[in-house]
Amino acid sequence: MINMIDEIQLEDSIKKLAMYKNNIDLSFDEIKSDIEKLNSSFETENKNALLEFVDVLVQKKRIVTKMHNDNIYVLEKNLDNYRRTAKEVSHTFNNIETKGL
Amino acid sequence: MQVQVNHLKTYLDRISKSLDNYESDCQNFYNELNNASSYWEDEHAKKFFDSVLQEKIKIDTMQNEILSIKDVYKYMVESYEKIGNKLEFNLDLKEDTLYRIDTYIVKLENIISSYNSLNLSFCSKEKQTIENHKQKLIREVEYVQKVKENLKKTFGQIEEIEKNIQYKLSKLNLEIIKETDISGFIG
Numbered sequence: 001m002i003n004m005i006d007e008i009q010l011e012d013s014i015k016k017l018a019m020y021k022n023n024i025d026l027s028f029d030e031i032k033s034d035i036e037k038l039n040s041s042f043e044t045e046n047k048n049a050l051l052e053f054v055d056v057l058v059q060k061k062r063i064v065t066k067m068h069n070d071n072i073y074v075l076e077k078n079l080d081n082y083r084r085t086a087k088e089v090s091h092t093f094n095n096i097e098t099k100g101l
Numbered sequence: 102m103q104v105q106v107n108h109l110k111t112y113l114d115r116i117s118k119s120l121d122n123y124e125s126d127c128q129n130f131y132n133e134l135n136n137a138s139s140y141w142e143d144e145h146a147k148k149f150f151d152s153v154l155q156e157k158i159k160i161d162t163m164q165n166e167i168l169s170i171k172d173v174y175k176y177m178v179e180s181y182e183k184i185g186n187k188l189e190f191n192l193d194l195k196e197d198t199l200y201r202i203d204t205y206i207v208k209l210e211n212i213i214s215s216y217n218s219l220n221l222s223f224c225s226k227e228k229q230t231i232e233n234h235k236q237k238l239i240r241e242v243e244y245v246q247k248v249k250e251n252l253k254k255t256f257g258q259i260e261e262i263e264k265n266i267q268y269k270l271s272k273l274n275l276e277i278i279k280e281t282d283i284s285g286f287i288g
Contacts, residue, residue: 006140013137020130027123031167034115038174041108045192045263049270053170056275060163063278067156068130074149074286075137081288 005082014075021068028061102259103189109178116171124164131157149286159278166275173269180262184255195256202249209242 035054039047131153138150181188216235221228 003143004141005143009140010137013133013140016133017130017137020126020133023126024123024130027119027126030119031116031123034112034119038109038112038116041112042102042104042177044102044104044177044266046266046270049267050170050173053270053273053275057163057167057170060166060275060278063280064160064163066280070281070283071134071153071156074283075141077287078141078145 005079007079007083010075010079014072014079017068017072017075021065021072024068025065032058032061102192104177104181104187106178106182106186106188109174110182113171113174113178116174120167120171123167127160127164131160143288145286145288149283152281152286156281159276162276163278166273169273173266173273176269177262177266180258180265184258188259192256192259199249199253202245202252206242206245206249209238209245213238213242 032054039051039054134150134153138146138153213235216231216238219231221231
């Protein structure tokens with residue numbers, strides 16, 4: 001397994017992911033808001049059952065949002081750790097060069 | 102029960118458009134995650150991107166679930182639209198309403214019978230006027246019977262729609278999803 005991170009591309013990906021995640025959240029908020037308005041336009045025998053399904057979907061979306069945030073966090077964290085390690089390695093090499101160790 | 106079909110149609114159209122956007126945003130998100138797999142390669146990355154593949158399946162399932170629920174709403178709109186644009190009725194009063202109509206019809210029929218039993222031989226002048234009134238009542242009975250039949254038909258349609266919605270909902274089974282433990286993905 002090659003251990004590598006393309007910092008610039010990964011950073012760019014993280015930015016795009018954050019943008020797409022926001023779009024997902026906005027689209028779902030619109031769906032949720034329109035379903036609420038739709039639900040206020042009728043009272044029928046099965047309304048409560050429908051509302052329960054919608055509630056489950058909203059709960060699931062909360063978990064999906066957490067998953068998406070976690071995905072971005074994992075990439076950010078690994079990029080940060082990679083950069084910190086790279087800096088430490090570079091610092092160590094500099095020390096070796098300057099101190100002749 | 103009350104249904105405002107035109108409102109339902111408006112919001113359903115909006116939901117369809119937002120759902121298209123949602124699907125395309127999700128697709129973009131996971132395409133980008135797939136791209137990111139080329140920019141980060143190690144043991145943690147392998148575990149992470151394997152998990153993302155599993156996650157994508159759950160997301161696709163959820164999208165299908167949203168579509169299924171939207172289809173139930175769509176069925177409701179299309180079915181109630183056939184009855185009318187705005188429906189409002191207390192269905193608890195269904196039997197009582199039909200009973201009252203029946204009672205009204207019986208009363209009218211009794212009056213018509215009374216007309217039939219009248220001896221009009223001694224009042225030829227009034228006979229035509231009375232006959233006209235009787236015919237008017239017969240037409241009224243026919244009209245009220247039609248109203249009653251239409252009402253019964255509409256009640257039947259509403260029951261059928263709700264029965265079908267209940268059936269569609271009983272076929273829906275929303276999958277439970279759990280958060281992913283990300284601790285193994287960070288190096």
